[in-house]
Amino acid sequence: MKKWMFILAIFNTPLLWGQEVVPCPEFNQIMRDAEKAEKAGDYRNAILRYNAAERCNPAMSADIDKRILKVFDKIEQLRKKAESAQRAAEREKRTAQAEAQKARLAEDKADQNREQAELAFTRLTQQINKTDEEARRAVQKSREAKSAALAAKAQRLQWEDPTLAIRLAEAAYEIHPGDDAQEAINDIFSYKENIFYNKEIPNGSPVKAFAIAPDASVFITGDDKGVCRIWDIKGNKLQEFQGHTKEIKKIVFTPDGTSFLTAGWDSLIRLWHRDGSEDRTFQQAILIEDLAVSPKGDRIAFCAQNDSIVRIWSLNGENLLQLKGHTKDVNAVAFSSDGDLLATAGSDDTAILWNTSGDILKTYASDYGNIDGIAFSPNGSELLIASGKPEIWRFRIGERVVVNSNYTNITCAVYSTEGHWFATNSLSDASVTIWHTTGERFKTLNGQAAGTPVSGIAFLPDYRTIITTGVNGIIRFWDIYGNLQNIYDGHGSFIPALAMSKDGLKIATASDDGSAKIWSLHGQELQVLKGHKNSIWAIKFSPDGNSILTGSEDKTAKLWNLKGEVLCTLNGHTGGISDVAFSTNGEWLLTASSDSTARIWDTTGKLLYVFKKHQSGLSSIQMLEDGNLLTGSYDGTIRTWNQDGLEKMVLKPKSTGIKSVAVSPDGNIAAITDDETVMVWDKTGQSMLKMSGLPDLLFGLAFSADGKSILTSNFLGDVSFWNLQGKKIASLRYHQGIARQIICSPDGIYILVPGGPFDSNSATLWLTPQAWLRFNIAPMTESDIITYGIREFLEDYGK
Numbered sequence: 001m002k003k004w005m006f007i008l009a010i011f012n013t014p015l016l017w018g019q020e021v022v023p024c025p026e027f028n029q030i031m032r033d034a035e036k037a038e039k040a041g042d043y044r045n046a047i048l049r050y051n052a053a054e055r056c057n058p059a060m061s062a063d064i065d066k067r068i069l070k071v072f073d074k075i076e077q078l079r080k081k082a083e084s085a086q087r088a089a090e091r092e093k094r095t096a097q098a099e100a101q102k103a104r105l106a107e108d109k110a111d112q113n114r115e116q117a118e119l120a121f122t123r124l125t126q127q128i129n130k131t132d133e134e135a136r137r138a139v140q141k142s143r144e145a146k147s148a149a150l151a152a153k154a155q156r157l158q159w160e161d162p163t164l165a166i167r168l169a170e171a172a173y174e175i176h177p178g179d180d181a182q183e184a185i186n187d188i189f190s191y192k193e194n195i196f197y198n199k200e201i202p203n204g205s206p207v208k209a210f211a212i213a214p215d216a217s218v219f220i221t222g223d224d225k226g227v228c229r230i231w232d233i234k235g236n237k238l239q240e241f242q243g244h245t246k247e248i249k250k251i252v253f254t255p256d257g258t259s260f261l262t263a264g265w266d267s268l269i270r271l272w273h274r275d276g277s278e279d280r281t282f283q284q285a286i287l288i289e290d291l292a293v294s295p296k297g298d299r300i301a302f303c304a305q306n307d308s309i310v311r312i313w314s315l316n317g318e319n320l321l322q323l324k325g326h327t328k329d330v331n332a333v334a335f336s337s338d339g340d341l342l343a344t345a346g347s348d349d350t351a352i353l354w355n356t357s358g359d360i361l362k363t364y365a366s367d368y369g370n371i372d373g374i375a376f377s378p379n380g381s382e383l384l385i386a387s388g389k390p391e392i393w394r395f396r397i398g399e400r401v402v403v404n405s406n407y408t409n410i411t412c413a414v415y416s417t418e419g420h421w422f423a424t425n426s427l428s429d430a431s432v433t434i435w436h437t438t439g440e441r442f443k444t445l446n447g448q449a450a451g452t453p454v455s456g457i458a459f460l461p462d463y464r465t466i467i468t469t470g471v472n473g474i475i476r477f478w479d480i481y482g483n484l485q486n487i488y489d490g491h492g493s494f495i496p497a498l499a500m501s502k503d504g505l506k507i508a509t510a511s512d513d514g515s516a517k518i519w520s521l522h523g524q525e526l527q528v529l530k531g532h533k534n535s536i537w538a539i540k541f542s543p544d545g546n547s548i549l550t551g552s553e554d555k556t557a558k559l560w561n562l563k564g565e566v567l568c569t570l571n572g573h574t575g576g577i578s579d580v581a582f583s584t585n586g587e588w589l590l591t592a593s594s595d596s597t598a599r600i601w602d603t604t605g606k607l608l609y610v611f612k613k614h615q616s617g618l619s620s621i622q623m624l625e626d627g628n629l630l631t632g633s634y635d636g637t638i639r640t641w642n643q644d645g646l647e648k649m650v651l652k653p654k655s656t657g658i659k660s661v662a663v664s665p666d667g668n669i670a671a672i673t674d675d676e677t678v679m680v681w682d683k684t685g686q687s688m689l690k691m692s693g694l695p696d697l698l699f700g701l702a703f704s705a706d707g708k709s710i711l712t713s714n715f716l717g718d719v720s721f722w723n724l725q726g727k728k729i730a731s732l733r734y735h736q737g738i739a740r741q742i743i744c745s746p747d748g749i750y751i752l753v754p755g756g757p758f759d760s761n762s763a764t765l766w767l768t769p770q771a772w773l774r775f776n777i778a779p780m781t782e783s784d785i786i787t788y789g790i791r792e793f794l795e796d797y798g799k
Contacts, residue, residue: 289302294339530564
């Protein structure tokens with residue numbers, strides 16, 4: 001306050017020492033302006049106005065001073081507020097700075113935590129990846145172990161059930177494509193004795209009786225509970241019904257196939273219509289052992305357990321005859337195909353031949369124990385006897401053939417429909433053996449588990465399919481020719497060469513008889529090409545499939561259309577023509593000859609070029625994908641050269657001659673040399689494989705369609721598949737005759753070779769092993785998949 005008094009004293013000095021002053025007329029206005037300024041907070045102007053008013057009216061100094069002091073108080077209050085606000089702002093600033101520092105520290109901490117979290121996540125991810133990798137390796141090891149175990153099981157199982165064995169080997173390869181699985185597949189396929197069934201049908205119960213209709217459209221099974229099931233020939237069940245109250249022992253069709261009879265151990269014989277509806281019942285107080293119907297359909301013959309009498313009835317149930325000749329139980333009965341003879345077999349080790357009047361015509365005594373089965377040949381001239389060994393009784397000429405086998409306890413023996421084969425079962429090893437009627441074993445069908453013998457066998461009229469039934473309740477269809485698909489038969493002599501069109505739909509065969517033939521893939525003969533004067537040793541389709549080029553021992557080549565017309569004849573070689581080919585665009589004709597030359601011609605027959613670099617006869621010629629030509633010669637060289645004769649590459653294996661050359665789709669070159677060695681080079685001429693010591697007289701050579709395997713054939717008719725490491729993959733079964741050439745279809749499904757199962761004057765079409773496995777071998781059953789614990793590995797198998 002003293003401060004303000006001093007200020008007022010200074011402002012009011014003239015008033016303290018001057019005379020009384022008269023107020024100026026503006027005093028009131030100045031005071032109002034001062035008050036207005038003070039009220040508006042304009043304290044500076046307010047003080048100035050108050051001072052001016054005080055000078056204008058000194059008499060009011062005391063009052064005005066109080067007013068001025070109040071203004072100064074307000075100013076002081078404002079100052080204090082400002083300082084307080086400043087201090088508060090500073091405090092807030094410091095607080096904000098502190099908070100900002102804390103935020104920065106928190107952010108740094110968060111960054112640190114984030115880095116630690118990221119590091120932990122990275123470590124966790126690495127650990128997870130490591131765990132996953134370890135798990136993957138464990139799974140892979142598990143799959144490898146499972147694959148190896150299955151492959152080993154397949155190798156052992158092939159002697160008992162080759163079909164299941166090859167499927168297990170295939171499953172092993174799918175689980176892990178390792179060497180063990182591949183070797184198992186190769187071994188099972190390459191063993192010629194392995195026969196595979198192509199269909200497996202579960203009957204649901206043990207099959208005790210089995211019969212196939214005369215037209216082979218349906219078959220019937222009977223089980224141990226008296227249930228009959230009717231199936232179509234594809235294996236579809238048509239009917240199921242209760243035929244007897246006990247085991248069904250025998251089922252036979254009537255000759256017209258409209259009805260069938262069943263004999264059960266409930267002492268009943270029943271006649272049924274083909275649809276399963278019952279016609280009539282014959283009551284007997286005996287247990288039926290075997291039953292036969294006369295081919296004329298007017299009589300039935302049957303024998304009973306523990307009974308030496310054979311009974312002949314009419315189909316109306318009338319007792320016609322009782323045949324008494326055996327001294328012990330009769331086990332089997334059979335009528336001849338003309339119905340004039342009846343054969344019976346018994347536990348007295350004899351078979352008896354009867355006429356329709358019941359007279360004994362001849363008796364056969366076996367040296368091998370009980371006779372449990374008997375069958376007439378289709379021509380009625382001989383009897384097949386199932387004793388301790390298969391025996392053939394040629395009763396019309398008094399000859400007997402005892403089949404040299406180790407099989408015992410044969411209960412089932414049947415002829416094929418044409419009479420060339422017969423089949424027998426074996427209770428000792430649960431197998432079925434197919435024999436030539438000469439007594440030579442053809443093949444053995446293995447597929448039944450030990451202790452579950454085959455109870456029924458039937459040949460179908462297609463000459464290749466066999467149906468077997470077992471007491472394990474399984475019905476199986478077997479193709480005795482395996483992967484053989486077609487036979488092209490009709491030439492008068494052997495077939496040195498053949499060809500397949502690029503679309504795989506047509507076949508061409510060339511014969512030693514001087515003719516060539518065109519066939520459909522399915523075996524229909526389409527055209528005969530006649531015009532050569534000597535053997536035809538080479539034949540090829542044009543790239544478009546519309547023409548054929550043949551080369552003959554008569555030193556000419558001919559271009560033909562598919563109608564069998566000669567378009568042009570190529571004359572000029574001085575030796576027989578050993579091979580022919582088309583250029584890749586079909587505009588050139590290529591010939592190789594024993595005269596040591598190769599020639600290029602146009603399609604009109606004009607000679608374009610003669611290649612003379614070989615020193616001996618040529619065995620092969622073809623055009624490569626790069627447009628160069630390849631020739632192989634008995635001078636021991638393989639040469640590639642262009643159309644002007646400029647050589648690009650010469651291969652000289654250590655041999656005196658090249659017998660055959662093949663080129664893979666990717667350009668690898670394979671050759672058979674005259675020392676029976678197979679060699680393979682890549683397209684640059686680098687050696688890839690050498691197989692020596694193969695069987696003598698190799699002839700045919702080809703690459704598979706994918707180029708991953710090689711096919712060879714020899715003088716004995718053996719056709720083998722090899723991988724590019726020299727391991728045998730598979731062999732053709734039943735092939736006979738020299739396969740001088742091998743053709744693989746473009747789709748990789750078929751191979752075509754000269755020779756067949758019966759003679760060398762035919763050509764045959766076969767499924768490749770891969771296609772065979774895919775199309776014509778029965779898959780594993782769900783029971784097998786579960787048994788071998790592979791469902792988890794093969795989720796989609798069989799679905």
